[in-house]
Amino acid sequence: MSSTSASVLLSVLKLIDKHDLYGQVAYPKHHKQSDVPDIYRLAAKTKGVFINPAFIEPFGLTLIEAAAYGLPIVATKNGGPVDIQQVLDNGLLVDPHDQQSIADALLKLVADKQLWARCRQNGLKNIHLYSWPEHCKTYLSRIASCKPRHPQWQRSDDGAETSESDSPSDSLRDIQDLSLNLKFSMDGEKSGTSVNDNSLESEGSIDRKSKLESALLAWSKGISRDTRKAGFSEKADHNSSGKFPVLRRRKHLVVIAGL
Numbered sequence: 001m002s003s004t005s006a007s008v009l010l011s012v013l014k015l016i017d018k019h020d021l022y023g024q025v026a027y028p029k030h031h032k033q034s035d036v037p038d039i040y041r042l043a044a045k046t047k048g049v050f051i052n053p054a055f056i057e058p059f060g061l062t063l064i065e066a067a068a069y070g071l072p073i074v075a076t077k078n079g080g081p082v083d084i085q086q087v088l089d090n091g092l093l094v095d096p097h098d099q100q101s102i103a104d105a106l107l108k109l110v111a112d113k114q115l116w117a118r119c120r121q122n123g124l125k126n127i128h129l130y131s132w133p134e135h136c137k138t139y140l141s142r143i144a145s146c147k148p149r150h151p152q153w154q155r156s157d158d159g160a161e162t163s164e165s166d167s168p169s170d171s172l173r174d175i176q177d178l179s180l181n182l183k184f185s186m187d188g189e190k191s192g193t194s195v196n197d198n199s200l201e202s203e204g205s206i207d208r209k210s211k212l213e214s215a216l217l218a219w220s221k222g223i224s225r226d227t228r229k230a231g232f233s234e235k236a237d238h239n240s241s242g243k244f245p246v247l248r249r250r251k252h253l254v255v256i257a258g259l
């Protein structure tokens with residue numbers, strides 16, 4: 001165990017001793033990432049609360065995860081949790097420097113069954129607002145509202161007026177096209193019909209990562225083929241029946257993938 005982890009564990013053990021909390025605190029030394037969902041589930045099942053008391057939290061993915069499992073939150077008021085709480089309305093914000101306010105918030109949520117249930121329900125009801133399609137929708141609507149302030153955006157690089165197909169509603173359709181075409185399953189199945197390659201079905205000796213890489217490579221080849229088919233040149237073929245309708249309308253496509 002690293003000296004940092006050891007000193008954290010030691011301070012936890014000392015606090016357990018000081019407050020006589022033997023038998024009431026779980027402190028697993030290690031856990032696998034695959035254990036994490038069960039930990040959230042257990043906390044929700046036992047009517048617990050998820051706390052993130054960071055001095056500064058840039059975003060707060062763990063709060064979104066807790067909400068998805070129906071676990072109410074207590075979170076720092078410094079940073080991302082403020083926005084998350086505004087959207088999900090599933091807990092209480094605290095000043096992370098104020099021990100008393102942290103204790104009060106935790107006790108309030110644990111003691112007030114109706115508040116706990118409301119926070120759980122709100123989290124589960126609103127969590128879809130953090131789905132990728134929803135995120136893209138919000139992003140595009142914000143961009144769309146910026147346009148009038150920057151008239152030059154209405155012109156494309158070559159000076160021609162942007163076509164009608166660049167409208168926000170068209171972009172929203174693109175998101176659906178893309179999310180359908182990008183549904184790669186990490187365990188090697190392919191769920192969409194767009195990956196016209198057998199790489200995801202090849203021998204079991206290829207590991208997960210190289211399968212995904214092959215799939216992305218095949219997909220990007222598909223893109224360049226369809227891009228040529230769609231004709232991003234002067235003679236654009238508007239009737240192209242390529243597998244990527246989005247590419248008939250876009251000059252540039254940015255793909256962000258996480259492994």
Ligand SMILES: O=c1ccn([C@@H]2O[C@H](COP(=O)(O)OP(=O)(O)O[C@H]3O[C@H](CO)[C@@H](O)[C@H](O)[C@H]3O)[C@@H](O)[C@H]2O)c(=O)[nH]1
Binds near residue numbers: 036058060062
């Ligand atoms: O012991 C752990 C700790 C974390 N996680 C998972 O790892 C992910 C990220 O956890 P977090 O502790 O938030 O990671 P950090 O990299 O320290 O945090 C940065 O990255 C997060 C994810 O983008 C943002 O939410 C934070 O604001 C940002 O500081 C989450 O899915 C957690 O469930 C585990 O599986 N085991």
Ligand SMILES: O=P(O)(O)OC[C@H]1O[C@](O)(CO)[C@@H](O)[C@@H]1O
Binds near residue numbers: 053055057
């Ligand atoms: O409480 P501190 O020291 O600001 O640390 C906060 C950091 O810890 C985390 O909550 C978990 O690593 C990060 O998301 C965050 O940036």
